[in-house]
Amino acid sequence: MAFWVIQSLNGLALGGLLFLLSSGFSLIFGLMRVANLTHGAYFMLGAYVGLSALGAGLDFATAVLAGGLAVALFGGLVERLILRRLAARPPAQRALAQVLVTLGLAFIIADGCIWIWGGDPMPLPVPAALGGAVRAFGVVFPFYRLVVVAIALLVALALWLGLERTRVGAMIRAGVDDMEMAAGMGLPVSRLFTTVFCLGAALAGMGGVLGGPILSVYPGLDTDMLPLALVVVILGGIGSLLGAFAGSFIIGFVYTFGQTLLPDLAYVILFLPMVLVLVLRPRGLFGTRAA
Amino acid sequence: MTRRFFVLVLLSMLVAAPALALAQEPIRVGFLTVRSGPLAAGGRQLEEGFQIFIKERNGTLSGRKLEVIYADTAGQPALTKTKTQELVERNRVHVIIGPLAAFEALAINDYIKQVEVPIVSSSAAAEDLTQRKLNPWFIRAVGTSAQVTQPIGEYAAKVLRYKRMATIADDFAYGHEGTSGFQRVFEDNGGKVVQKLWPPLNVADYGSYIAQIKPNVDALYTGFAGANGLRFLKQYAEYGLKGKIPVLGNMTNTDEGILKSMGDEALGALSAGWYSAANDTPANRTFVAAVRAEFKADPGYYTAGAYTAGLFLEAALKVVNGKIEDKPAFMKALRSVRLTEGPIGPMRLDEYGNPIMNMYIRKVERKDGRLVNSVIHTYPETSQFWTYDPKAFLANPVYSRDFPPAKNIE
DSSP states (O other): OHHHHHHHHHHHHHHHHHHHHHHHHHHHHHHHHOOOOOOHHHHHHHHHHHHHHHHTTOOHHHHHHHHHHHHHHHHHHHIHHHIIHHTTTTHHHHHHHHHHHHHHHHHHHHHHHHHOOOOOOOOOOOOOOGSSSSTTTEEEEHHHHOOOOOHHHHHHHHHHHHHSHHHHHHHHHHHOOOOHHHHHHHHHHHHHHHHHHHHHHHHHHHHHHHHHHHHHBBHHHHHHHHHHHHHHHHOOOTTTTTHHHHHHHHHHHHHHHHHHHHHGGGTTTHHHHHHHHHHHHOOOOOOOOOO | HHHHHHHHHHHHHHHHHHHHHHHOOEEEEEEEOSSSSHHHHHHHHHHHHHHHHHHHHTTTTTTTTEEEHHHHEEEEEEEHHHHHHHIIIOOSEEEEEOOOOOOOOOOHHHHHHHHHHEESSSSSSOGGGGGOOTTTEEEEEOHHHHHHHHHHIIIIIIIIIOOOOOOOEEHHHHHHHHHHHHHHHHHHTTTEEEEEEETTTTTTTTTHHTTOTTTTOOOOEEOOOHHHHHHHHHHHHHHHHHTTOOOEEOOOOOOHHHHHHHGGGTTOOOEEEEEEEOOOHHHHHHHHHHHHHSSSOOOHHHHHHHHHHHHHHHHHHHHHTTTTTOOHHHHHHHHTTSSSSSSSSSEEOOOTOOEEEEEEEEEEEEEETEEEEEEEEEEEEEEETTSSSSHHHHHHHOOOOSOOOOOEEE
């Protein structure tokens, strides 16, 4: 019994963490039509910025905001100064160019982080109020992980309201559904791109700070997280908030129970749902477009 | 008279010229390090260790200047190969120090055999480099993965009197070799390994693994490298297991390189290692003071490894009077090095090119506000084969995830 309780909580916590990571990834993916391979690096950059903010004596909530803001700014600049210039190319070429550029940027950010923060792995301390463990039903569970789940739910709700109930949200949805049509209708597509890119980057940056107390901050965090974001988004469906949400928690549970019950398949289990979805339903569980 | 004198001078110049040129030409050391990618912290520590060594020797060994050519392998085996070729063929180095990781060392092993350049490993711990894949040009200045963990297997069984233990380690060769060495010696001394967990190297979260650890084991063996020891011990404490199930592990689990980033969660963790910054010997005190003064951090695995590689180089050069160009003589000298003192302690190489040296059982304690690996027990003159007969040891397959088989899993 204790086993099922604690592993369910683990699955839930991992799901929450994955949603913080992949919601922004899904948004950008949906609008840009290509995977932003810098996303893992944004996550790590956010964590490092958060670390510095904490080091400067700011509190945890401010550190989360600082991480999000810094990465949003960075992401916005990248979109305005680099990715935008690739947009004029024919679609097939553009996709390749964007993938390569985002991958290259990921390497640059990774080495930039080593340059600035050194290569030593560092813990990101849990704020005292959120630390400690919950003891119930014969299990001990770190309280902070429950906090992460709660924050993930809040972020999901905020994003849902933003996308479904606001004008900008409606424009973003229109852009995700059909970019040409949206542009033809006179939507400010250019500003939309920048907005979404900043928002996605901000989510990654905040996710990095929020994930820091669980994951720690270390070089390689970026490449550890990026495949997870890909798996979640391909499973859930590109550009779909509901998809990213469902995908995160499905992967969280599948991964936790999979590697517990079938330890020899620890590597396969993460990618198995993705492969199945790609074969049986290429647009993902809640997506409208094939990956 | 004047003519004879002139001829004499001319003659002596002819004789002395090559010797003079030889003395002036520096010794070129190729140093394989990692400056980019996830292993960069280790690379930096390697370089720091070697820099301290060079500084202490004023950049000169046996009267010849040292010219160190650093090459960044990014911790990628393919790049390691390219960089090694560059060092050998373009820079024409006399000797190579490094590389950092075992898989890098394995990637260049055949090439080194082919070009016959002496190489001193400053950190790569793969067992077979000095066991079943011998390379006449390769020696190691540090221990193998299991040379470290075999002693703590005996310590767990005989001194701590643990009967049943679980293991958890990174799922790659270094983790497998260490765990298997531990398991073999622990079980040969009457213990039982009842559970083995292998989280992937880049696992996002240890929570689900920690929750699986059998609550009724006497202790847990941990075999982590890089950032993983830090992440694991932190989560182990968060899940309330610290203080309930004692932890003992391999050297890199609480290496000084990450110990400085750890907190109370690491207190009390045991580990085995061929080095500890807290080992109180005169040579180590000097070394630690120098590293602290220069780099504001305690030396660890990589720092001590690279420094010791320098000591091997120095000792061998002394024997051949600095004539590193005589490769067979230099290699022979390298293989017969005996260090009586140094940060690690007394060292000599076995016939396979691997050091026989002290192994320390270490306990994380807080001293003067910093965490240190206090030495609580020393196994003197420990071989990579532990107490087993080398021939019989080598007849077995290399330690792996499946060897020796775990017969006591519950």
